[in-house]
Amino acid sequence: MRRPAVTISATDSVLAAALRMRAEGVGILPVLANGEMVGVLTDRDIVTRFLTRQDLTREVPVEEVMSRGVLTCLDIEPIEDATAMMGDYQLHRLPVRDLAGRLVGVLSVDDVAEDFSEHLAGETLGEIVEKR
Secondary structure, X not given: OEXXXXXXXXXXEHHHHHHHHHHHXXXXXXXXXXXXXXXXXXXXXXXXHHOOOOOOOXXXXXXHOOEOOOOOEEOOOOHHHHHHHHHHHOXXXXXXXXXXXXXXXXXXXXXXXXXXXXXXXHHHHHHHHOOX
């Protein structure tokens, strides 16, 4: 997983988030408020929830377009359990927490392929893209 996670504040602008994504080469930013993860902002959120707004301004805060109720896994879970969750919920990326609930990183299908198993990554990707 990418450790530490690249994050953004809920009150930062979507423009600042997009610039951060580009600079860091990531497609997801866990969103923090008072040190706690309150959601995630993905490149897809920017396209579907920000660029389609009637009031498209540079100052729209991340919290207005982020995804809430985000699934996470624990850093002690087996990778197979995390990838099963990614496949079941069709998630390309999954925030990872420690036992205390703190965000410690973000797991991506790319990470699985590069650092664990191309076969498992392929199976996971197949589940993610399956039409349901």
